[in-house]
Amino acid sequence: MTRTTDFDRDEMIDKAMNVFWNKGYEGTSMRDLMESTGLQKGSIYNSFESKENLFLLCLERYASNSRSFHYKEGDPGMYLQNFFRRLVKEGVDKKFVKGCLVMNSCLEFSGDEKILSRKAKILFTATEKNLRNVAEAFFNSSKSTSEIKKIQVNLVAAAFSIREISKFKKDKDFLVQIANNVLKEFNLRI
Template sequence: MARTREFDLDAAVDAAMDVFRSKGYEGTSMRDLSEATGLGSGSIYAAFGSKDGLYLAVLDLYRQRYATPMVDLLRSGNDARAVIREVFIGTVDDITGDGRHLSCLIVGASMERAHQDVRVAERLRSTTQSLELALYDLLAEAQLRGQITTDRSATDLAGFLVTSLQGLRVMGAINPDRAALTRYAEVALTCLD
């Protein structure tokens, strides 16, 4: 019928993600995105419609790549304390992983885009809620087994843990000190005692 698309859509979104993470939404120009993806601006507009459209695609990929595995890990059926610690350590690793200063797209979007674009706000709420819910199920079960404190509701504990994860992202952006962030995470985990 016609000419087939030559580039990999997912790879383009992937490349765009790095740019948005390091420069933010407003700080990123379509020319930046053209260079990073290797596509002409026409191709980008054909595939995503607009800069906003590409940003939303990036946000969805980010959620799929980082949030979903986290939820899966929490629902893997392993020991509650162990998997939660793993999630925290994984987050610290992600923050201090390389020197490329790629800040968290979720936190960045919360600050820069949530108040401007309702579709971004919806995605952010959905992401944090699914994370909170996975934590809730895990914590409620652990409470029944007497493995963690029952002084606080599983709902509050889950929300607190997500809050701590977001806080680590911010602190990591200010000072990417892996050892310090790890210790802060350890303190957060003591709230389960």
């Protein structure tokens, strides 16, 4: 009955996400988004409403991608090892200066309480929950709730440090030490 969109919506969100991930929300211009997606400005606004809404979709896409890396079953120790190995590996990669889009956004929007800030914080708690789940699975009720909570904090802080410090300090020993320090609590090393 009528004309349909002639681009793949998901693909465009992916492309936009990568720009936002690299340059941040404010650091990304409509020009950047037009170039990365190959769409004209009007098409972007027609399909995604606004820069803000497009970013929201990108944040959700990023979180959705992340969720597929979350712990579900299997050896929690192995999971943690692989988790931190990946963080360090990506961190030392000179081409990888992106950090984590959710953490980046929490930092960029800290200070305001608008929709993007609130969303970023909510998605941050998903990472926290994931790490708590791993800790619980590892210690299998041999530790109290408050002990688990402390370990969760240490895991979150370590992940945050590695992801964000690696944006400007590509020092493998440094990043590995952060990981090993928290893995110690699991009698593990990278």
